[in-house]
Amino acid sequence: MNSISIIGTGYVGLVTGTCLSEFGIRVTCMDVDRGKIDSLSRGRVPIYEPGLDALVAKNLEAGRLRFTADIAEAVAGSNMIFIAVGTPPGEDGSVDMKHVLAAAESIAEHMTEPKVIVNKSTVPVGTGRRVKALVHSILERRGLGGLAFDVVSNPEFLREGSAVRDFMHPDRVVIGSESEAAAAQMRDIYNVLYLIDTPFIFTTLESAELIKYASNAFLATKITFINEIANLCDAAGADVHAVAKAMGLDGRIGKYFLHPGPGYGGSCLPKDTQGLVAIGRDHGVRMDVVGAVIAANDAQKRFMVDKIEKGLGGLDGRTVAVLGLAFKPETDDMRFAPSVPIVQGLIAKGARVRAYDPVAMDNAFKHDLAAEAAAGGLRACADEYEAASGADAVVLLTEWNQFRHLDLNRVRELMAGRHFFDLRNVYEPQDMTARGFVYAGVGR
Ligand code: NAD
Numbered sequence: 001m002n003s004i005s006i007i008g009t010g011y012v013g014l015v016t017g018t019c020l021s022e023f024g025i026r027v028t029c030m031d032v033d034r035g036k037i038d039s040l041s042r043g044r045v046p047i048y049e050p051g052l053d054a055l056v057a058k059n060l061e062a063g064r065l066r067f068t069a070d071i072a073e074a075v076a077g078s079n080m081i082f083i084a085v086g087t088p089p090g091e092d093g094s095v096d097m098k099h100v101l102a103a104a105e106s107i108a109e110h111m112t113e114p115k116v117i118v119n120k121s122t123v124p125v126g127t128g129r130r131v132k133a134l135v136h137s138i139l140e141r142r143g144l145g146g147l148a149f150d151v152v153s154n155p156e157f158l159r160e161g162s163a164v165r166d167f168m169h170p171d172r173v174v175i176g177s178e179s180e181a182a183a184a185q186m187r188d189i190y191n192v193l194y195l196i197d198t199p200f201i202f203t204t205l206e207s208a209e210l211i212k213y214a215s216n217a218f219l220a221t222k223i224t225f226i227n228e229i230a231n232l233c234d235a236a237g238a239d240v241h242a243v244a245k246a247m248g249l250d251g252r253i254g255k256y257f258l259h260p261g262p263g264y265g266g267s268c269l270p271k272d273t274q275g276l277v278a279i280g281r282d283h284g285v286r287m288d289v290v291g292a293v294i295a296a297n298d299a300q301k302r303f304m305v306d307k308i309e310k311g312l313g314g315l316d317g318r319t320v321a322v323l324g325l326a327f328k329p330e331t332d333d334m335r336f337a338p339s340v341p342i343v344q345g346l347i348a349k350g351a352r353v354r355a356y357d358p359v360a361m362d363n364a365f366k367h368d369l370a371a372e373a374a375a376g377g378l379r380a381c382a383d384e385y386e387a388a389s390g391a392d393a394v395v396l397l398t399e400w401n402q403f404r405h406l407d408l409n410r411v412r413e414l415m416a417g418r419h420f421f422d423l424r425n426v427y428e429p430q431d432m433t434a435r436g437f438v439y440a441g442v443g444r
Pocket of ligand 1: 032085
């Protein structure tokens with residue numbers, strides 16, 4: 001029977017480990033962050049992810065899920081070891097592989113029996129082979145050159161905010177492997193998904209690694225494309241929602257990821273588009289489309305600041321209420337959130353910003369926007385109504401459900417001005433105008 005250890009207990013590692021334990025498999029989640037492990041061992045989940053707390057508690061209680069900071073224990077306790085550590089962007093956009101290589105090294109230093117090493121982190125094409133060579137060289141040095149092991153690529157496609165549901169009902173499971181036995185073990189641990197007719201793609205290590213980057217870069221392209229069309233709609237007096245709906249009805253295009261906004265953010269799309277350009281560079285292949293997407297996405301955030309500035313007739317001395325800081329609803333993740341450059345851009349042009357987010361306040365004010373808060377340009381508010389009090393403009397930046405149902409009359413009364421910049425197109429322009437707002441969405 002397979003048992004699993006997960007090296008790296010972040011968004012992906014914790015969700016993967018917890019969901020696999022829910023499938024009935026014995027799972028040990030390991031992390032170098034002792035604080036995180038201590039907290040998880042007591043059933044306290046350190047990230048905000050809907051539905052995850054209950055699953056962690058249930059499987060901890062059942063004894064199928066455990067947490068450790070001890071790599072030796074994690075390696076000894078399982079026959080399949082998943083690597084789910086971060087692959088952040090380096091200075092030049094290339095993928096920083098230090099955590100993946102450190103994890104592979106520590107597995108090789110501790111293994112004494114055959115293992116399947118499964119890479120779940122998003123990594124450049126060629127990493128599986130690199131990990132194989134690294135593990136092999138360490139085993140040889142340890143006098144264990146004959147010890148069998150396989151390396152599998154199993155990229156993860158879950159989205160923060162719906163990670164548990166995505167893991168339990170994925171559009172596909174991708175397994176890259178050179179070993180039939182390892183591929184069969186992978187199918188076995190995902191048997192629950194196999195039984196509900198989830199498509200499985202069995203392919204090579206290289207193809208599996210590229211599928212992840214190609215998918216994320218394509219999604220980023222779709223978002224950026226509709227943002228560009230939205231900007232044109234604004235200038236030409238068209239409605240991007242009508243355009244996107246009609247485009248999406250074409251089966252060759254598809255209706256998803258055609259919602260305009262302030263530019264994509266988050267822990268995946270920005271770093272994976274940059275990563276793909278760097279991977280292309282390493283292979284002597286120009287990735288011009290992806291390069292243009294990155295540039296256009298950066299420009300979209302500046303364009304939003306300009307739009308607010310123009311709408312208000314200047315930002316100097318103006319008070320702007322920002323609703324939502326997380327890169328999307330249902331997460332506390334602030335990595336590459338569009339709110340960061342937009343808030344910074346507003347402050348740089350002289351605005352005072354009052355901000356509120358239902359769950360990302362801590363991350364935002366302690367890390368990403370700490371300097372702006374310390375300098376006095378940014379103030380944390382207790383809720384959306386405190387943020388709106390005395391503001392010349394409200395900017396809706398993250399479409400949390402509670403911002404979809406604002407008491408608009410109260411907001412209007414609390415504000416000093418009337419401008420409402422709806423960067424997620426949550427509200428209807430006509431309705432907002434009728435309520436006395438000077439309303440601006442994106443592309444309508
Ligand atoms: P994360 O930063 O939330 O978690 C990574 C964890 O790994 C951290 O807890 C860190 O302490 C730990 N770690 C680092 N080095 C370690 C080591 N040597 N041994 C043990 N633990 C170690 O990252 P994440 O968001 O979970 O992303 C992990 C990978 O999955 C990345 O490659 C990412 O691109 C990919 N991915 C992320 C998402 C997402 O939505 N977050 C979705 C799909 C794929």
